[in-house]
Amino acid sequence: MAEPREVMRLEGLRKSYNIGQANEVEVLHGIDLRLDSSDFAALVGPSGSGKSTLLNQIGLLDTPTDGELYLLGQATSDMDDEARTALRGQHLGFVFQFHHLISAFSALENVLMPVMVNQGRPDREAIDRARALLADVGLEKFADSKPTELSGGQQQRVAIARALVTRPALLLADEPTGNLDTKTAADVFALFRRFHQAYGCAVLLVTHDPRLADTCDRTISLIDGCIEP
């Protein structure tokens, strides 16, 4: 694998809700964190510790109250929504607990969706890449199936293929195996591992399954909005 490089860095990241109101609450208390392309990390912590909030900050889905987030060396706190959306579409891949496929589109089209919203009509090369990814997750036969015709595990695998179609630098997954049975969960987890090795993208998984966390190379534990050393 190539020399590891920095993918994402947080400096003193804070996030508060209900700012200026009586019930103002700070969820993240100054987080410093760095992820390299070689990282296959689990983000663990009890419920309410701010795992999802942190993941949303890293995923540029939400804006921090204070601090800075560097994605591939670029400071993001001054960017407008347009620029953040573009960066998110290009360099980040998301897998959520519930598959969240777009139900009006086939499996293949769902995999291509990030390409289509970022570049418009997909070219031959993108379609081939999407087909290859579907084959990698073992669903080449289901390319034209609608999400409703697929099982939960199959849908989650389509979602993983979708997250990888743009060759992101960082793959973010929020409880990706949370609603799957043990066997399917292990399969999905193995996929993450495989893609991490094949594409060299950093992976950050939120989970509260300790067995799953143990199989990751690195464990980041978040307790009460602070990272445990």
Add this chain to the structure above:
Amino acid sequence: MWIESTLALRFLRQGRAQTLLILIGIAVGVAVIVFVVALIAGLQDNVIDRTLGTQAHIRVEAPEELNRIAPAPPGTLQLVLEDRRAQTLRPINNWQQVRDVLDGLPGISAVSPIVSGPAFGRRGDAVESVALIGMDLPRYLQVIPLQENMVDGRLQVGSGNAVIGRQLARDLGLRTGGKLRLDAGDGRAAIVNVAGIFELGVRELDARYVYLDLKQAQSLLDLPGGITVIDVTVDELFAADRMAARIAGLTGLRAESWMQTNAQLMNALSSQSISTNMISFFVAISVAFGIASVLAVSVSQRTREIGILRAIGTRRRQMLRVFLVQGAVLGLLGSTIGALAGWSLVAVFNNLGPGLFEVGMPPALIPSAMALATVAGVIAAAVPASRAARMDPVEAIRHG
């Protein structure tokens, strides 16, 4: 725009039942607009046609005779008790020049000088009061299509020939080829040959009009070489009052347009147009509300998908367009169906309806109804679309 339209069309296709229902709603609305507008336009055309079948667009006459009141010396109180002057039958001065000026005026399609005045028509002991109309036949026919209203004989004036109305013929027991004695008073009388009989469909005219050539009418009415009225036809019907004002300004004569002559009719027509516009407006509003509510429901149902699309890189403005396009497509598609339905209704009305008049299809009606519905669709989609665009992806994914 490709991905926006693709998403929009897929969303519409997926929400099949909703899409179909709102399309029917839009189609019904547009069909109503098309049918009502065509019907009212047809009705108005018909009424105007009938009215103007026996009238010129503009009637130019000599100015009224007025009393000239001698001014009193300064410092004197002047009390005036004035009776209006009796209006004698007076010719238009220099009518040939006036005619030539009008002939050259843009916007005027026909100019017909006539001489008209009262007389008695006699046959045996029967007497009827008639209106003599002396005219230059080729010019007159450009204003009033008399040839379409002949019921008997030939349309021929001059050489002692006259054309009379059907009611007058009946009242005096005349047939084509019969003799009619015209008595214009002061011993001016003539016997004319009834060359033809017309029926304009207006009883008053059919009982009074006697058409002669200019020369004979002039000598009967003691206006040698003179004419009393110039009838004018204009290209643009509803510009007649402006044209009348222009003619009055140019010639110093009295010019009255058909719109002034038929003020009540104009009033009725414009009230009708207002009510047609009101119907169109309110139908368009309800169509717009229908589209807005369907899209609002769609945005709510797709909250989570919108969140996901935003997460994987869909820009806010793209999200906005996805729903605006849906509004436009619904408006366009619905109005296409509606326009066809409206058209069929018009065809059914023409073929199976009361058959009183033919309803035409104004060429601009269908395109403008479709444009109206499409624009209404886009405007209606604005609110739900901006809600979709403003959605916070985190919230949308969590709570969708």
